[in-house]
Amino acid sequence: MLFAHTYPRLLADVGGTNVRFALIRTPGARISDERNLVCADYPGLFEATKTYLDPLGVQPTWAAIGIATAIAGDFIKMTNHGWAFSQAELKTQLALRELSIINDFTALALSLPTLDDVELVKVGGGERNPDLPIALLGAGTGLGVSGLIPAHQPGEAPRWIPLQGEGGHVSFSPFNDKEDEILRILRREFGHVSAERLLSGPGLQNLYKALAELNSQPNENPSAADITQRAVAGTCTLCRETVDTFCAMLGSASANLAITLGARGGLYIGGGIVPRLGDYFANSPFRRRFEQKGRFSNYLAAVPSFVIVAKNPALRGTAAALDALATRQA
Template identity: 35%
Template sequence: MNSKPNSEFDPILVADIGGTNARFALITAFNQEKKQFVIEHNITFPSANFGSLEAAITHYLSQVSHIQPRRACLAVAGPIKAGQVHLTNLGWHFSVAQVKAEFNLTQLEVINDFAAFAYAAPYLDPQQNIAVKAGQADTDANIAVMGPGTGFGAACLVRTSQSSAVLSCEGGHITLASVSELDTQLIIELRKLLPHVSVETVFSGPGIAYLYQAMAAAKGIDAKNLTAAQISELANSGECAICDATLNQFCDWIGSVAGDLALAFGALGGVYIGGGILPRMQARLLASRFVERFGAKGIMSQYVSQIPVTLVTQDNIPLIGAAACLHVNEQS
């Protein structure tokens, strides 16, 4: 932990850059007792207002001209390769080294949004999030993060008693496995719709529509042309039994996926679920067979039974993760 008193804390510029919004903030202190970062000057701009990342940063810094950060970490919804970042939805491209030089930064890290989620995990506030499954987290063991949204993201905070690092991955594209007879029927139907039935093709915003079509076919009912939003609305209003069954299956089956990823990552430090979908389905998730499916791992059932699972509803996760990235690396 940072042993500097708050007055000596070097402020960190952090950002969450997405296709719709660019959020910036300054981390001005770290509270050792609470293990929480102090976030100030949190401002959100429409990303489309700017032609480049540099323009967005310049505008933000003009709003906080009394503070001149010399270190920064940006969480971005896009790939980072060889120091180059492409944000396809915005048409932005930048070089990490050039941005670092342009803003006279001594330290600049750029990480993807799920890496930020992984870095943030140890610094989350339990009172702001929801326990889905009880367990006993090992404080020196790996933590898995995952979540369905526009796609399906996953990452791992790899920890030892001496250090930690984030493992990014493409876990959303692993092949979806069947556990129950209904799962098997659904996969048969999904294969008629999709060339590869991956986790992401089912457990994402667009994937809910595929799961609904497969559920209707498996039940021998003609599917309507419904969007994910319409499926959710009809399920929650009780107007459509197939829509209701679809969302229940979504919550049940994602329990199996979460258990699989917990095993793959050795996540005895806990599993954290975020993304844009499940926080809006809290009651359904908690009433589902998620926990049962998470733990149904044959000879490894005892292993996963001790792993706690948390649904993250807390705000500012990418900003906390960006700060934690620099903080963790500083301590290592």
């Protein structure tokens, strides 16, 4: 079944900073017409979508949107951006027959089975078990968390259930005395300190600020991009300490997720920060911290970790979500 009545299909991946659009024009066609827009340039998702669609002269029939926020009911309000809308109203505005809205990291999780080896960079661990759960997280404007739970038995064709949650907002868990002090500093400002307060672009800035205070150094208020660039270039000792601490904390958060899910199928890292670090990340404290888990250190040492370097992979996940929806409705 090709489900011709569901095409053209509109795909979107909405982050806290950018929104990425694409189309699948006909059954069996590839994802095409990819375009990135800056969220801050538009008052809402409808206006950004119209800006994308109008020059193409295409009226989509079905659409799937992965968006960086919790999905709970018709009304959607982004966590790290000002966009808010009704799903039913957006469906009407865009004249869609079907609209599926899922968390952006749920969309990214759905893309994982489609990734080729060249779209992944392995950072330690053993081999993937294709029949066991997969963990996913990634730092960008926020901290996204998801995973895939197998719905198949060994030897069967793979079928996966994606997780839709808000794991980036769990309480930050310090690993050592230094991280205790960082938590104390951030608690003065935020009260509750989530993992996202440290493991994100704004989190890098929070971490830099806290380390400057601990080291009795001035806070120059650099952007997250400046911190990572200067750390990789080796031109700023405090920036390097910030990024190394970030990578270690990400290792702790990743290990907690992998143990929770029993993710012997691997840990995958997406988002906008880590893939840009390149070899710096591979040589960072990430993997050492990931495996520092007391009685479960050997368990985690066997779990492979991968950095996702594919271009806009979440769009593939939204396409997979529409395929699954069409199959369910058949």
